[in-house]
Amino acid sequence: MTETRAVVAPAQGKPVEVVTIEVPPPGPGEAVVRVQACGVCHTDLHYRAGGINDEFPFLLGHEAAGLVEAVGTEVDDLAEGDFVVLNWRAVCGVCRACRRGWPWYCFDTHNATQPMTLQDGTPLSPALGIGAFAERTLVHSGQCTKVDPAARPAVAGLLGCGVMAGVGSAINTGQVTRGDAVAVIGCGGVGAGAVAGAHLAGAAKTIAVDTDPTKLDWAMELGATHTVNANEADTVDAVREHTNGNGANVVIEAVGRPETYTQAFYARDLAGTVVLVGVPTPAMQLQLPFLDVFARGGALKSSWYGDCLPNRDFPMLVDLHQQGRLPLEKFVSEEIALDEVEQAFTKMERGDVLRSVVML
Template structure:
């Protein structure tokens, strides 16, 4: 049986989002209908609205979500009706070349729902990251549902679906931060703040937050930063950069073991590259503009050694990581709840985009 529910869509490039009625079809054999309880407002949703990801309008926005499985397709075995789940956009297929090599975190063929959600006139919707959760209900593949402890607050749990997991995983999984390591994080929005919290959880003893905002830097200390640097006057040009010099000062003249760029600009990546110790690791988790270019002398790449990595979704495995970090939060060992800056209604998403641009929130969360 089809259902009609309220949802937020981006109809055309750059236009304000709209609250409309959408049609949820009968689930296919491996699809499930999830009743959404909460969904974070992520910068990726704004990028969809502005046409910076693709031009497949109209988009059904929202993807950092948690809710209750309401209806399951006839062949679903992964979840059952009534399960409390966090939605993920990497539903590991188990069959692609990455999965066959034992690297499911790089799965190239993630599953999505087999049926299409539509507007009432039949226009097909493109769900953001294959999820589309600024809605009372959404349709996803069963593999996109990760069961977690139902005692968790949905507004908190849902944030693991994207931004928090991206930053946390960039430190713990991609950067492999370990006990006693030194870490620098460039850009302390939601993703960067999660990288700081992840570095602290992993046992790093020197954690340096770098940003242009003193307010964000002060907040970074609450998440685990031991040092902060306002990089407003930095040039981003290499060894002579003032931010790089300060990082070396905080690390005995050597630089950090792991440098994480949570911004994705050539300047911040260059700072991260030169701010690390010899044989250190650079992790790029901020998404670059498609036209950006990085210019670093090849001799410096060779001479400094180490690793230059990109972090996709924090190199996470949702089935392993989501339940673990929910449990750590419930045990008081990880500050997942502190990422929720405000709770809003479904019709406040456009206003939340404006708030996001001010840099004064980590996450606005739509609560249904």
């Protein structure tokens, strides 16, 4: 066992604590990673609030990059010192989705089987099977994606969740292409990633929609061509105004609410695509006129993790960043220490930051 400092959510609604945990040596198919940077994501906040499940205590953190420190048996594609971005969808290769050639939908993704624990032996539940607000973490080897080691950890690690979800919702799920008009409703971390993805894919117009002027400014820095403050204008009317009255070819909903999804549905062009990447809560219900669903045609899609395949997408996006074509550094609002995570949650809730990144 190796002792390491980590951020743990002890119980629902309670502030996080920095404690010493025990990390076992890697077993078959596992790896220990020395974490260098980890982004503070809304999902971590949901874990702390009990919004994911009640399997406390949680070891938080999952948007991470670091160096492989040790590997277990049956691992032949990783070595000590490899620079990796951690992912939470290590595909199995044998489920029905993988066999059909759709590994990004893998229904049986891998995690480490051994638990990390508190010093008294209490097992920890790692956020999204990762738990990277820690100096070291234990993961399945398939959760380690090797990328260009010249990339800064604070930037590369953001691909582990929110930025990848956003970029992928545009490129992979929405299949944005050259000349498209794209609207993104909700411009937090995921929505900002969608804006960047649409710009990267060659969209002619990218319309950013939010109620927060600061987030709209961030969207402009990441490639938006137009902005809509939803407190000041009707979203559907504004998107149509910017698209010659037609609506957008692809509308990406990054909020996860029935009201904004309905706006997305009506803000798209005929035969256009709606992509839901915002995560609804279990009690939410959606109502749409059934005839409109038929008559407007097109596609209504959900985007899981940006429909990414980590070993395909992470290296590609890091390379594009290194070439200056994907400004991942603009997502990093601040770099903080491990004991500043609770304050980072407060800043996130206020909308003060796009991403706080814990540096270790």
